[in-house]
Structure formats: C-alpha cells, structure tokens
Amino acid sequence: MSSRAPLIACALTLAAAGLTWVLIGPDLIALTSPSDGFDVDQLVLLYSSLPRAVTAILCGAALALAGAILQQVMRNPLASPTTLGLSSGAHLALAIATLFAPGLLGFGRDVVALCGSLAAALVVLGLASRRGFSPFALVLAGLIVSLYCGAVASLLILLNEQYLASLFIWGAGSLAQQDWTIALSLLPRLAVLCGLAALLIRPLQSMELGDAGVRALGFSPGVIRICGLTIALALSAIVASAVGVIGFIGLIAPTVARLAGVRRLGSRLVWSTLIGGALLCLTDALVQLLAGAAQDFVPTGAVTALFGSPLLLLLLPRLRTMAAADFQAVPAPVLKSRPAVRTLVLLALGVAGLAVIALLAGRTPDGRWAWTGIEEWAAILPWRTPRIVVALAAGAILAVAGTLLQRLTGNEMASPEVLGVSAGAVFGLIVALFVFSAPDWGQRATFAALGTVAVLVAVLLFGGRSGGLVPERVVLAGIALGALLDAVVGALSAAGDPRAFLLLHWMSGSTYGVDWNTTAITLALGSVLVLAALMSRRWLDILPLGAGATTALGLPIARVRVVIYGLAAGLTALGTLVIGPLSFVGLMAPHIARELGLRRAAPQIIGSALSGGALVVIADWVGRMAAFPYQMPAGLISATVGAPFLLLLLGRRRSRNADS
Amino acid sequence: MGGLIGAALVPRCLAASPPDAPRVVSLDYGIATTLLALGVVPAGVVATVEWDKWVVEPALPPGVVDIGRDLEANLELIAALDPELVLATPYVAHLTPSLERIAPVLTITIFAEDGKPLERAIAGTRLIGDAVNRAAAAEAYLREADRILDRCRRRIEALNPPPIAFVNFMDARHARVFGRSSLYQDVLNRIGIENAWTGPTNYWGFQTVAIEDLARGTPSDMRLIAFEPILPDVEPTLEKSPLWRRLPFVEQGRVSILPGVLMFGMVPSALRFASLVVDHLESLA
Numbered sequence: 001m002s003s004r005a006p007l008i009a010c011a012l013t014l015a016a017a018g019l020t021w022v023l024i025g026p027d028l029i030a031l032t033s034p035s036d037g038f039d040v041d042q043l044v045l046l047y048s049s050l051p052r053a054v055t056a057i058l059c060g061a062a063l064a065l066a067g068a069i070l071q072q073v074m075r076n077p078l079a080s081p082t083t084l085g086l087s088s089g090a091h092l093a094l095a096i097a098t099l100f101a102p103g104l105l106g107f108g109r110d111v112v113a114l115c116g117s118l119a120a121a122l123v124v125l126g127l128a129s130r131r132g133f134s135p136f137a138l139v140l141a142g143l144i145v146s147l148y149c150g151a152v153a154s155l156l157i158l159l160n161e162q163y164l165a166s167l168f169i170w171g172a173g174s175l176a177q178q179d180w181t182i183a184l185s186l187l188p189r190l191a192v193l194c195g196l197a198a199l200l201i202r203p204l205q206s207m208e209l210g211d212a213g214v215r216a217l218g219f220s221p222g223v224i225r226i227c228g229l230t231i232a233l234a235l236s237a238i239v240a241s242a243v244g245v246i247g248f249i250g251l252i253a254p255t256v257a258r259l260a261g262v263r264r265l266g267s268r269l270v271w272s273t274l275i276g277g278a279l280l281c282l283t284d285a286l287v288q289l290l291a292g293a294a295q296d297f298v299p300t301g302a303v304t305a306l307f308g309s310p311l312l313l314l315l316l317p318r319l320r321t322m323a324a325a326d327f328q329a330v331p332a333p334v335l336k337s338r339p340a341v342r343t344l345v346l347l348a349l350g351v352a353g354l355a356v357i358a359l360l361a362g363r364t365p366d367g368r369w370a371w372t373g374i375e376e377w378a379a380i381l382p383w384r385t386p387r388i389v390v391a392l393a394a395g396a397i398l399a400v401a402g403t404l405l406q407r408l409t410g411n412e413m414a415s416p417e418v419l420g421v422s423a424g425a426v427f428g429l430i431v432a433l434f435v436f437s438a439p440d441w442g443q444r445a446t447f448a449a450l451g452t453v454a455v456l457v458a459v460l461l462f463g464g465r466s467g468g469l470v471p472e473r474v475v476l477a478g479i480a481l482g483a484l485l486d487a488v489v490g491a492l493s494a495a496g497d498p499r500a501f502l503l504l505h506w507m508s509g510s511t512y513g514v515d516w517n518t519t520a521i522t523l524a525l526g527s528v529l530v531l532a533a534l535m536s537r538r539w540l541d542i543l544p545l546g547a548g549a550t551t552a553l554g555l556p557i558a559r560v561r562v563v564i565y566g567l568a569a570g571l572t573a574l575g576t577l578v579i580g581p582l583s584f585v586g587l588m589a590p591h592i593a594r595e596l597g598l599r600r601a602a603p604q605i606i607g608s609a610l611s612g613g614a615l616v617v618i619a620d621w622v623g624r625m626a627a628f629p630y631q632m633p634a635g636l637i638s639a640t641v642g643a644p645f646l647l648l649l650l651g652r653r654r655s656r657n658a659d660s
Numbered sequence: 661m662g663g664l665i666g667a668a669l670v671p672r673c674l675a676a677s678p679p680d681a682p683r684v685v686s687l688d689y690g691i692a693t694t695l696l697a698l699g700v701v702p703a704g705v706v707a708t709v710e711w712d713k714w715v716v717e718p719a720l721p722p723g724v725v726d727i728g729r730d731l732e733a734n735l736e737l738i739a740a741l742d743p744e745l746v747l748a749t750p751y752v753a754h755l756t757p758s759l760e761r762i763a764p765v766l767t768i769t770i771f772a773e774d775g776k777p778l779e780r781a782i783a784g785t786r787l788i789g790d791a792v793n794r795a796a797a798a799e800a801y802l803r804e805a806d807r808i809l810d811r812c813r814r815r816i817e818a819l820n821p822p823p824i825a826f827v828n829f830m831d832a833r834h835a836r837v838f839g840r841s842s843l844y845q846d847v848l849n850r851i852g853i854e855n856a857w858t859g860p861t862n863y864w865g866f867q868t869v870a871i872e873d874l875a876r877g878t879p880s881d882m883r884l885i886a887f888e889p890i891l892p893d894v895e896p897t898l899e900k901s902p903l904w905r906r907l908p909f910v911e912q913g914r915v916s917i918l919p920g921v922l923m924f925g926m927v928p929s930a931l932r933f934a935s936l937v938v939d940h941l942e943s944l945a
Contacts, residue, residue: 365741629734
C-alpha cells in the first residue's frame with residue numbers, strides 16, 4: 001500500500017497556508033507598498049503574526065518529532081510528550097522556579113524545563129520498567145506523573161493565585177508573540193536536535209529487529225534508547241519553555257503519519273515533523289480566526305488538546321498494534337494471607353483514633369496549636385465534625401472504586417482518576433457553573449451525576465465497540481477525557497474569568513462547605529454502593545485471573561464488567577463531588593490494603609475503604625491546619641503526598657519481588 | 661492629592677470602632693474599605709496579607725484578624741471571632757447558609773449582569789451604613805465623595821485629556837483591560853474621561869487581551885495607564901520588545917504606571933482611582 005502521508009501533509013499545509021493567508025495576506029500585500037507613518041497592522045504583522053506563524057510551525061514540528069522518536073524508542077504507539085508527562089513536568093519545574101527561585105530562570109528557562117521533563121521521564125520510566133515497558137503501563141505511568149505535576153501546580157496556583165496568573169496562561173500554551181526572539185532562539189536549537197535525530201535514524205530503525213538484531217548491527221540498544229530519549233526530552237522541554245504546554249500535537253502527528261501508511265522510520269520522522277508543523281500552524285490560525293470573531297482569548301495549547309483528545313478517542317479502535325499480550329494480569333492472589341479479621345479490627349481502631357485526633361487538634365485565632373477544650377466544643381465542633389465524617393466517607397468511597405477498577409482491569413495502576421469518570425463529574429460542574437451563577441450542592445450533584453453517566457455511556461460506546469469492554473481501551477478513553485477536561489479548564493482559566501477560580505476550588509477537592517445534609521447523602525449513597533461491591537466479591541475474586549479464566553468459570557464477562565464499571569462510576573462520582581478528581585486515594589488505598597495482607601476481594605474492599613478514609617482524614621486535617629487560617633484542599637494534599645507514596649510502594653514491591 | 665483625600669475621609673488613628681458599632685466580619689476588600697471609610701474597624705477581613713498589594717489605601721489597621729481566602733473563609737475562625745454581622749458579596753454566595761449560622765449576613769452586590777458598579781457601590785454604602793449604625797456617616801461620606809468627583813470632573817474639563825486605556829499586566833504578553841461594566845468605566849463617565857477601550861468585557865468589566873490588541877481599534881492619540889502590582893519581569897521584557905516599543909502610545913511616551921487600586925472595589929476605590937488618575941494627568945500637563 002502506498003503511503004498517503006504526503007497527501008495528508010500537503011492537505012494540512014495547504015489548509016494552514018490558506019488560513020494564514022486569510023489572516024495576514026492583506027497586510028502582507030500592503031507591506032509591499034510602504035505607507036507613510038505608523039501602521040498598527042503592519043507592526044502586528046511583522047512582530048506578532050509572522051513570528052507567531054513561524055513559532056507555531058517550529059513548535060508543532062518539534063513536538064511531533066519528539067513524539068515520533070518516543071514512539072519508536074518506547075515501542076509504544078501512544079508515547080508522546082503529553083502522554084509521558086514530559087510537558088507537565090517542564091510546566092511544574094518552571095512554576096516552582098518562578099515562585100521559589102526566580103534566579104534559576106535567569107540561568108536559563110530551557111535548563112529548568114529540561115530538568116522538569118527529565119525528572120518526569122525518570123519517574124515514568126521507573127514506574128513502567130517493572131511492567132516491561134508495556135505500552136499500557138507506560139502511558140498509565142505518564143498519566144500518573146502528569147496528574148501529579150498538575151496537582152502540585154494547582155496547589156501552587158491556589159496558594160499564590162494572583163502571582164501565578166501569567167503562568168496560567170503559559171500553562172495553557174499561548175502562541176502570542178511580540179517579536180522574533182522566541183522564533184529565532186528556537187530555530188538553531190531545533191535545527192541541531194533535528195540533525196542529531198537524523199543521525200539516529202539508522203540505529204533507531206534497527207530496533208525493530210529486536211535487541212539481538214540491534215547488537216548484530218553493532219549498536220547498543222541501551223545507548224540508542226538513551227540518545228533517542230534525550231533528543232525527545234530536549235525537544236519537549238525547549239518547546240514547553242518557549243510557549244508552554246501544547247497538548248497532543250506530539251501524539252496526533254505521528255499517529256496520523258502511521259495511519260497514513262508510512263512504514264519506514266526515516267519517512268515517519270520526516271512526515272510526522274511536517275504534519276506536526278502544519279497541524280499546529282493550522283490550529284493556531286483557526287484559533288486566531290475564531291477568536292477574532294468572538295473577541296475572546298483562547299490559548300492554542302488548550303485548543304490542540306480540545307481537538308486532540310477526541311481524535312485520540314476515535315483512533316482507539318484502530319490501535320490494534322497494542323495487543324492484549326502487552327497487557328499482563330497482576331500475579332494471581334497469594335494464597336497465604338494474614339488473618340483478615342484481626343487486621344481489619346486493628347485498622348478500624350486506628351482510623352477511629354485518627355478521627356478523634358483530627359477532631360480535637362486545632363489552632364486558635366492567633367495561630368497557636370491547642371487541643372480544643374470542652375467549653376469550645378459547641379462553637380467549633382459543628383464546623384469540624386461534618387468535614388471529618390465526609391472526608392472519611394469520600395476516602396472510603398474512592399478507595400472502593402479503586403479496588404474495583406484494579407481488580408477489573410487486572411492493573412495495579414488503575415484508579416478512578418484514570419477512568420475518566422471524575423473528569424465527567426467536573427464537566428457536569430462546569431455546565432452547572434454556567435447555568436446557575438452559584439449552584440448549590442444539589443444542583444452540583446445532579447450535574448456531576450449527569451456528567452458521570454454521559455462519560456460512562458461514552459466509554460461504553462467507544463471502548464465497547466467490537467467485543468466487549470476491553471480494559472485498556474476504557475482506560476485510554478478515560479485519559480482522553482481527562483485531557484479534554486484539562487483543556488476546557490485551561491481555556492476558561494486563561495480567559496481570566498473569575499468563575500474559573502470557583503471551578504478550580506471544586507476541582508482541588510476540599511471538604512470545605514460540606515454540611516450535615518451533604519454528609520448524610522454521601523454516607524447513605526456510599527453505603528449502598530459499597531454494600532453492592534461487597535456482594536459482588538465472588539466476581540471480583542475471579543476477574544483478576546483474566547478473561548479466559550473468568551469465562552471458563554462460567555461468568556458472563558461482558559455483563560459483569562458493565563456492572564462493576566457502573567458501580568465504580570457511581571462511587572467515583574460521589575467521591576469526586578467531595579474531594580475532587582485529582583486525589584490519588586483510589587490508587588493508594590487498595591495498595592495499602594494489599595500490603596496489609598488483605599488479598600481476597602471482600603477483606604481488600606473493607607481494608608482499602610478504611611485506609612482510604614484515614615488518608616483523606618489526614619489530608620483534610622493537614623489542609624485545614626498547615627496554612628491556618630488559609631485552607632488547602634484535601635484532594636490536592638492527598639495527591640501531592642499520595643503519588644510519591646505510591647512510587648515508594650511500587651519500588652519496594654519490586655525489590656522484594658526481585659529478592660524472593 | 662490622593663493622600664489628602666485619604667486623610668480627609670479615613671480617620672488615621674482607629675484604635676477601635678466606636679462602641680455602638682457592631683462587631684463586623686467582611687468577606688470582601690471593597691466592603692472592608694467602605695467600613696473603614698465609615699469609621700468602623702472590622703474584626704476580621706479576608707486575605708489581609710495581600711491587602712497592601714491590591715488595595716493599598718486605606719491602610720488596614722493592625723489587629724484585624726485574617727480569616728483566610730474569600731471563597732474558603734475560615735468558618736471555624738469566624739465563629740471564634742463571634743461577630744454580630746457578616747458582610748458578603750454574591751461572589752461568596754455559596755457561603756451564605758453557613759455564615760448565617762454564625763451571624764446575620766448582609767450581601768452587597770456591586771457587580772451584576774446589568775453593570776453600573778458605581779451606582780451599586782453608592783447604594784451599598786448606604787446599606788452598610790444602616791447596618792453598622794453609621795447611616796449619617798454614610799450620607800456624609802457619599803456627599804463628600806460626590807464633591808470630590810465633581811472637582812475631578814472640573815479638573816478634567818480644564819485638562820481635556822486624550823482617551824485612556826486602563827490595564828493590569830498579567831505578564832509581558834497579556835493584560836486585563838477595563839471597559840464597560842467596570843468600576844473604572846463608571847468613574848470615567850462621571851469625571852469625563854474617554855475610555856480608549858470600547859471592546860467587549862466580561863461580567864466584572866474587564867477583558868484579557870494580548871498586548872498588541874491594545875493598539876487595535878483604539879484612538880491613535882490614546883494614553884495607556886497600567887496599575888500596580890506588576891510582576892518584576894514584565895517591564896524589562898516589554899522594554900526589549902519591538903512590537904511594544906513601536907506601539908504609538910509607547911513610542912510617543914504616553915504610558916504611565918500608577919500605584920495599585922482595588923479594581924473590584926466600592927466608593928473608596930472609585931475615589932482613589934479618580935484622584936490618582938487626575939493627579940497624574942495634571943502632573944503631566
């Protein structure tokens with residue numbers, strides 16, 4: 001089959017050129033007949049429009065090249081600067097440097113961004129290495145790191161909201177230029193990196209022969225990987241430091257090239273680069289045209305994600321290269337487990353003690369630490385008690401959701417954040433925010449639930465096409481939805497609408513503002529769903545054994561999956577309303593339960609519910625007290641503490657497995 | 661002149677509020693400035709640590725307790741302050757039910773769909789005056805404010821300044837420009853200055869635009885006034901930018917940077933804005 005890549009690249013280039021001409025053509029013509037005196041349009045053309053178009057082409061090309069190299073090095077069709085967390089790593093590094101060490105930025109924004117990307121890459125590779133770098137594990141690890149970086153950056157914005165306002169715009173990826181500095185500084189760097197990439201084509205190509213084949217050709221697989229990775233890292237970091245996070249171009253362009261039938265690596269790199277440049281230029285021209293009509297302010301980086309994530313959804317069914325063989329089930333449950341009842345009783349006692357401490361340890365108006373005395377209980381406890389109860393409930397709810405998902409997908413990195421249902425709940429909240437000026441809990445809950453159902457149906461439609469709910473498709477659909485959510489929130493925030501801050505507060509996941517009604521509803525609905533999860537314990541014991549074993553044991557696997565997804569979705573929506581879509585509780589708690597020796601479904605559900613509750617109670621207490629009287633949201637606190645905790649946990653598990 | 665107005669309107673030494681004023685907590689900077697103008701020191705105000713950056717004047721007397729950020733004011737702490745009245749805005753409407761469990765809540769609306777923030781701020785000042793037993797002080801303050809704005813109007817008539825655009829820099833590439841529905845716009849109408857920015861604005865009366873947009877569709881003789889706070893890297897970056905340097909108002913030296921004014925404030929901020937701008941225009945003449 002002959003490649004359609006040239007056709008696609010030409011079409012994109014023509015479209016981009018056409019739109020750019022619509023934008024700047026008349027001014028360009030006017031340029032040839034110099035007018036006397038000052039001309040704003042001419043200035044804007046020379047110092048804004050032209051460098052903007054050039055920057056768009058360069059950045060799009062660089063990200064696409066980075067994506068194409070990453071996909072080859074990782075042997076993963078879904079690798080890209082966005083999906084591996086490289087862009088968000090750079091974003092976070094720049095945010096931290098801006099706030100805490102502005103001197104570092106003078107030393108070089110690129111260097112800071114590169115350190116961020118490198119750190120993100122190391123973490124992602126570390127996480128993925130124990131799953132043999134399977135495409136699925138790699139993208140999941142990338143997503144976790146992305147979420148983590150996003151959570152920390154959000155926390156920084158909440159604590160310094162005015163100061164980081166510009167970073168906000170930056171994070172969403174605005175291509176606006178006011179001179180040639182950025183375009184001209186990008187050009188030599190990207191030229192050098194492209195040259196290096198060209199030198200690497202043959203060694204990279206040889207990787208398709210497998211490690212033995214690579215060695216036979218006289219290359220070292222490790223060295224090739226490191227070289228490829230370094231180039232991709234540098235490309236992503238340079239773009240991030242120049243214009244911010246431009247989502248998904250690095251995934252879409254190489255995917256388009258491959259789907260167009262480009263087989264050879266060399267051509268794939270070239271066509272990806274060209275398509276990427278044309279695509280970003282086209283997107284940016286579209287953004288400018290539409291923004292010009294709407295007189296609005298929309299960052300291109302958010303728009304590429306708006307286009308990109310649905311495109312990823314549509315591409316999912318075609319990505320058959322990601323075979324089920326890549327996707328290994330978690331090792332079968334170890335039969336030897338500690339007496340579950342004793343562990344659970346001890347755990348419950350611990351959680352109760354923790355709740356009492358969280359209730360009574362506080363600070364006075366002048367900021368001193370103090371145990372709250374009985375005489376103050378009437379004034380203070382009505383404010384603290386519902387928060388602690390709801391934190392406990394939300395933690396337990398998300399923990400059970402996480403347990404269900406991990407057992408369902410057989411993947412220990414699955415969590416409610418990854419399912420995309422939390423994203424759906426927040427989409428519902430966004431709608432509520434624009435329908436009512438100040439929606440109450442009931443309205444928010446209704447819209448969040450609607451959003452959840454919408455996402456669930458979408459996931460079932462996209463992931464369920466051709467042969468039941470395949471776990472990896474559902475998770476990837478969730479990723480795409482999460483990215484879409486980021487894009488929408490990014491665009492809203494960058495537009496400077498103060499409602500975006502309200503949204504950020506909800507997304508950050510605070511128990512602030514819950515009352516007894518909310519708490520009672522959360523408790524009641526949560527109990528029903530958790531009971532339902534406990535009743536399906538037999539299914540959950542069998543599911544991790546894999547689809548084959550499940551069918552062999554006579555379970556109607558498609559129906560079982562729909563029921564469990566439904567339960568997990570309901571639990572996630574309920575928990576998300578309380579502590580936001582970013583917490584890692586659903587990821588951490590099931591691991592804690594397993595570490596405690598609770599391996600079978602029922603004890604693991606109860607154990608992770610207790611652990612999850614405890615985690616959120618601690619996070620909520622830290623959030624209420626650490627920056628008193630300012631409050632930090634429990635969801636973000638638990639995310640910033642939870643992700644490193646998970647890394648430690650995984651690292652420890654690996655070394656223990658290696659020892660035994 | 662700004663300092664004089666401040667001295668005339670805000671008693672300098674406010675050790676404590678007069679005994680007949682209730683203990684008040686304010687969830688809004690603008691309301692807090694109005695309280696101070698009426699001689700009432702609130703027991704608690706949101707985000708006092710950033711007061712000097714965004715409000716600047718009137719200064720916040722020492723001893724006012726910081727009750728946290730407006731959207732998540734520390735309810736436990738407000739309860740401990742035991743206020744008799746809580747003043748809030750629709751922006752924190754989600755807190756009203758909780759706050760009502762502590763004390764009666766009076767909601768003052770300055771920004772709404774139909775704009776007119778100055779008119780609403782004047783009505784709000786009367787509401788606040790009634791609520792804190794300062795009705796006479798409120799009337800006197802509003803009369804004085806009227807006189808000051810009239811005087812500003814006469815001074816502007818003498819100056820006949822060009823259209824002016826008012827911005828807060830977000831970073832070196834973007835700015836919030838204020839127009840229709842903003843407090844600034846109402847003051848400009850009142851004192852007779854033409855706003856150079858006639859483009860659409862949001863609910864709060866501003867629009868986030870790229871720097872170059874400030875030169876689009878605006879009069880060629882316009883002046884640009886930027887208010888602090890400005891991030892430290894913005895000015896050096898702008899100085900190097902050819903696009904910025906060649907914008908007519910930059911090239912011809914018609915750019916000014918003035919101290920911060922609360923852009924979402926009430927009458928005290930309107931007066932501060934008017935006097936800062938008029939003083940500055942006179943100093944240029």
